[in-house]
Amino acid sequence: MSGRLRLTTPGGVARRASFSKAPATLPVWVAIGWLGCTGSPTGPSQDATGQPFTVSPVAPEAIASINPLGHMTTPFNALPQPRMYLVLRDRSAVNPVLAPAGGRVTWLLGPKPDYRIQVQVSPALTYFVDHVTPEPWVREGAEVQAGQRIAVHSGLTCCVDFGALNSAVMSSYINAARYSPESIHADSPLRHFGGPLRSLLYSKVTRFGDALDGRADYDRPGRLSGNWFLEGTPVAGSLLPENWTKQLAFAYSNTHPSMILVSIAGTLPIVNLCAVQPGA
DSSP: OEEEEEEEOTTSOEEEEEEESSSSOOOOEEETTOOOOOSOOOOOOSOOSOOOBOSOSSOGGGEEEEEOBTOOBTTTBOSOOSSEEEEESOTTSOOEEEOSSOEEEEEEEOSTTOEEEEEEOSSSEEEEEEEEEEOTTOOTTOEEOTTOEEEEEOSSSSEEEEEEEETTOOOOOSOGGGSOHHHHTEEOGGGGBOHHHHHHHHTTBOOSSSOTTBOSOOOOTTSSOEEEEETTOOSTTTTSGGGGGGEEEEEEOSSSTTOEEEEEOSSSSOOEEEEOOTTO
């Protein structure tokens, strides 16, 4: 699906750009203020594969709040993000990062001192923590145990990113080739905790309503809803930093799920996260 977007600047100058979200072409004129989608957002519908997470990656008392799946901010994360954010009470403090479950380190992404650590728990389930400085022994192939200190927060952001990849989950993106496994198999990491710890972590989620996990996939065939890419954006490199300004999203707020947002990363004259007026 493709279409052309027309915006009018405060000076009355109209700007147009062509965006697409699937290989097929369907010329459509659209205007900001109309989303053209129905239904309400929910979290991942698949059942969790057990509850193997037994330790919070950051001490609960050090977590001020948890931002659910679907966070958007421009221009760096214009598309709804398939991860949660553990917002720290004090980013200047030493915040140890613990393994929520045992497993094997399958990916270590730099550069220093800001890393992402990815751990495979089972053939179906993997988790990751991001914006951390790994312990010296943490390398690809290393085995970790639940509760083991694997890193500290890098201090370069306000939060520790926390995500889960679950092969039982298939996101609804129209053109899956544009996305990484993190997006295609995105799951709520909180669903894999059990008992009082699960309740405690969910109590910190900043989202109105009952579906506290949030969601990141809003693509709907024939609708404006979802993620769009500037025509000509390489399919395989759609999520690379050099293509961030070529992204556009029409999605629900991850904290106020009745609010429709338009997330514009660049190319168009407005670079911002805009709310659609109720009833528009």
